[in-house]
Amino acid sequence: MRQEPEIKVVTKIEKTVVPTVPHPKPVQMNDIKIYVVSPSENFEEFKKEFESKNGGDAYIAISIKDYENLSLNFAELRRYIEQQKAIIVYYEEAVSPLPKTEKSE
Amino acid sequence: MFSGLKIAMVFVLLASAGGAFIYVKNLQSNLEIARANNAKLEIAVETSEASLKVLKEDNARLNELNSTLNVSLSKSEAYGDELRATLNKHNLTHLANKKPGPIEKRMQNATNKLWNDLESITTVTPGVQSDETRAGDQSSNKD
Numbered sequence: 001m002r003q004e005p006e007i008k009v010v011t012k013i014e015k016t017v018v019p020t021v022p023h024p025k026p027v028q029m030n031d032i033k034i035y036v037v038s039p040s041e042n043f044e045e046f047k048k049e050f051e052s053k054n055g056g057d058a059y060i061a062i063s064i065k066d067y068e069n070l071s072l073n074f075a076e077l078r079r080y081i082e083q084q085k086a087i088i089v090y091y092e093e094a095v096s097p098l099p100k101t102e103k104s105e
Numbered sequence: 106m107f108s109g110l111k112i113a114m115v116f117v118l119l120a121s122a123g124g125a126f127i128y129v130k131n132l133q134s135n136l137e138i139a140r141a142n143n144a145k146l147e148i149a150v151e152t153s154e155a156s157l158k159v160l161k162e163d164n165a166r167l168n169e170l171n172s173t174l175n176v177s178l179s180k181s182e183a184y185g186d187e188l189r190a191t192l193n194k195h196n197l198t199h200l201a202n203k204k205p206g207p208i209e210k211r212m213q214n215a216t217n218k219l220w221n222d223l224e225s226i227t228t229v230t231p232g233v234q235s236d237e238t239r240a241g242d243q244s245s246n247k248d
Contacts, residue, residue, distance in 0.1 A: 009148075023229035029220035036209035038202045064198040067212070072192070074219060075185035082226055086177035090170055 018095040023088075037061075184222075 037046045050059060062070070201208045 024227075026225075026227040026229060027223050029224055031220070032216065034209060034212045034216060036201050036205040036212060038205040040202065042205050064201055068192050068197060071188060071215075071219075072185070075188045078219070078223060078226070079181045079185050081223070082181035083178050085226065086174055086181065089177075090174040093170055094167060 015097065017097055020092045020096065035059075 035046055035050065037043055197208070
C-alpha cells in the first residue's frame with residue numbers, strides 16, 4: 001500500500017518591494033539684478049545706469065513692503081520644497097528593504 | 106464442569122488481552138495525533154513570533170524615521186522665521202531711503218544666495234542629475 005505523502009505548510013514573511021523613482025532634476029535659477037532707488041538720493045544716477053544697460057526700456061518698480069512680501073513668499077516656497085523633500089525621503093526609506101546586516105540579526 | 110470453566114476462563118483472558126491490545130493501539134494512535142498537533146502548534150508559534158519580531162522591528166524603524174522627519178520639518182521653518190525676524194527688526198523702507206547703495210548690495214546678495222540655496226536643496230544624488238547645462242545669467246541687466 002502506497003504511503004500518503006506528507007504535506008508541509010511553510011509560512012514565510014514576504015514584503016512588497018516598492019521601487020523608488022529618480023528625483024527630478026534640480027532647479028536652475030536665472031540671475032536677476034536689483035536696483036534700490038531712493039527718490040531723494042540716487043534716482044538720477046539709477047536712470048543713467050539703467051539706460052546705459054537697457055536703453056529706454058520700461059522697468060518694473062516694487063515697493064519695499066512688496067519686496068518684503070515677495071521674499072516671504074519665496075521663504076514659504078522654500079519651506080514647502082524642503083518639507084516635501086523630507087517627506088519623500090521618509091517614504092523612500094520606509095518602503096526600502098532592510099539592509100542584510102539588520103535582517104540577519 | 107471444570108473443563109467448561111477452564112474454557113470460559115481462557116475465553117475471558119483472551120477477550121481481556123484483545124481489549125487491552127485495542128486499548129493500547131488506540132492510545133498509541135491518539136499519542137501520534139497529539140504529537141503531530143504539537144509540532145504544528147510549535148510551527149505556528151514560531152511563525153507568529155517571527156511575524157511579531159518583524160512587526161516590532163518595522164515599528165521601531167518607522168518611529169526613528171518619523172523622528173528624523175519631524176526634525177527636518179521643523180528645521181525647514183528656520184529660514185522663514187529668520188527672515189521674518191530680520192524684516193521686523195529693520196525698517197527697510199527707511200534704510201533704503203537713506204542708504205540705497207548698501208541696501209541694494211545686501212538685497213542683491215541675499216537674492217543670489219536664495220537662488221543658490223534653491224538650486225542646492227533641489228540637487229539630487231549624483232548619477233540621477235541631468236547633464237543639461239545651467240540656465241545661467243539670462244538677465245537683461247549685464248554688469
